[in-house]
Amino acid sequence: MRTGAANGHVGYFHETAFYGSDDDFRSIVVPFVEEGVAAGEPVVVACRPGNERLIRDAVADLCGVVFRPGGDQYDRPTEAILEYRKLFAEYAGVAQIRVVGDVPHPGVGATWDWWSRYEAAVNEVFDEYPLWGLCPYDLRTTPARVLADVVRTHPHVAGTDGSHLPNPRYRSAWTLPSAGQTAFEAGRPLVELTDPTPAEARRAVTAACAGARLSRDEVDDLVYAASEAVTNAQAHGRPPVRLRAWAGATHVLVAVTDQGDGPSSPLAGLIPTDRTATAGVGLWLTHRTCRDVTMTRDPEGYTIRLTAGP
Numbered sequence: 237m238r239t240g241a242a243n244g245h246v247g248y249f250h251e252t253a254f255y256g257s258d259d260d261f262r263s264i265v266v267p268f269v270e271e272g273v274a275a276g277e278p279v280v281v282a283c284r285p286g287n288e289r290l291i292r293d294a295v296a297d298l299c300g301v302v303f304r305p306g307g308d309q310y311d312r313p314t315e316a317i318l319e320y321r322k323l324f325a326e327y328a329g330v331a332q333i334r335v336v337g338d339v340p341h342p343g344v345g346a347t348w349d350w351w352s353r354y355e356a357a358v359n360e361v362f363d364e365y366p367l368w369g370l371c372p373y374d375l376r377t378t379p380a381r382v383l384a385d386v387v388r389t390h391p392h393v394a395g396t397d398g399s400h401l402p403n404p405r406y407r408s409a410w411t412l413p414s415a416g417q418t419a420f421e422a423g424r425p426l427v428e429l430t431d432p433t434p435a436e437a438r439r440a441v442t443a444a445c446a447g448a449r450l451s452r453d454e455v456d457d458l459v460y461a462a463s464e465a466v467t468n469a470q471a472h473g474r475p476p477v478r479l480r481a482w483a484g485a486t487h488v489l490v491a492v493t494d495q496g497d498g499p500s501s502p503l504a505g506l507i508p509t510d511r512t513a514t515a516g517v518g519l520w521l522t523h524r525t526c527r528d529v530t531m532t533r534d535p536e537g538y539t540i541r542l543t544a545g546p
Contacts, residue, residue, distance in 0.1 A: 241400030247363040252390035272334040282337035313354035343377035349530040355389040356502035415532040427481035444481040457525035458544035464518035465492040487545025498538030
C-alpha cells in the first residue's frame with residue numbers, strides 16, 4: 237500500500253513545492269525522505285550539491301536513500317527520461333518509489349522551454365510507475381515565468397506547513413507557448429529560404445555553419461535536425477515553410493516556421509514514438525543532439541528553433 241499523501245493514488249503522484257529559505261526546503265523535503273525510509277520505500281534524491289547537503293545533514297537515517305546527481309547533470313530532458321525510466325524499472329514490484337529532484341531552469345543557468353515540456357510530459361511518461369515525485373523550486377532563484385509553468389504542470393503542491401493539497405492551478409491541457417524572437421534573431425539571417433526541400437535545407441545549414449567554431453559532430457547534428465524540421469513542416473504543417481539561420485562565432489541558430497499549429501502534446505520530441513511515419517524518432521533524435529530545441533506558436537505560425545554550439 238502506498239503511504240503519505242499518495243496513499244490510494246494510482247500512477248504518478250506529481251507534486252511541486254516552493255521555498256524561500258534553507259529552512260523552508262528542509263521543512264518540505266526532510267519529512268518526505270524520512271517517511272519514505274520509515275516505510276521501507278525506495279527514496280531517490282537527485283538534487284544540486286547544496287540541497288543534497290541540506291538533506292544529508294538533516295535526515296537521521298539515510299539507509300535506503302539513493303543519491304544521484306541533480307537534474308543539472310542532464311543537458312537534455314530526453315536523457316533524464318531515459319535514465320529515470322531505467323531506474324524505476326529496477327524497483328518493479330514495490331508499492332511506492334519516492335523521488336525528490338531539482339529541475340534545471342534559467343535561474344541556475346539552464347534553458348527552460350524543453351524542461352517546461354518535460355514537467356508537463358512526465359505526468360504521462362511516468363504514470364506507469366507507483367511514483368511520488370516531489371519537485372521543489374527555490375523562490376530566490378526561479379524566474380516568474382518558470383513558476384507560472386510549474387503551477388500549470390503539477391497536479392499537487394506541498395507546503396512548508398506539511399500540507400499536501402490538490403493544485404487548483406494545474407491544467408491537464410497543454411499548449412505550445414508563444415514567444416518573440418531571440419536577441420540572436422534581431423540581425424539579418426545569414427540564410428532565408430521559402431519552401432526548401434530537405435536537401436536544400438541541408439546545404440544551406442552546412443554553409444551557415446562554415447564560419448562558426450563548431451565540431452564536425454555539431455555541424456552534422458544541426459544539419460540533420462534542420463532537414464528533419466523541414467520534412468516535418470511539409471508533412472504536418474501548412475505552407476509556406478520558412479527556414480532561417482543565424483551564425484555567430486561559436487554557435488548557429490536555425491528556425492523553421494510553418495503556418496500549422498505544431499505539436500499538440502508535450503511528449504513531442506521528448507520520447508520516441510511510432511505514431512507518425514516521419515515526426516517521431518527524428519524529432520526525438522533532434523532533442524538528443526542539439527544544444528537546445530524550442531517550439532513556439534505565435535501569429536507567424538509554429539516555429540522550431542535549433543541551436544548548436546556551446
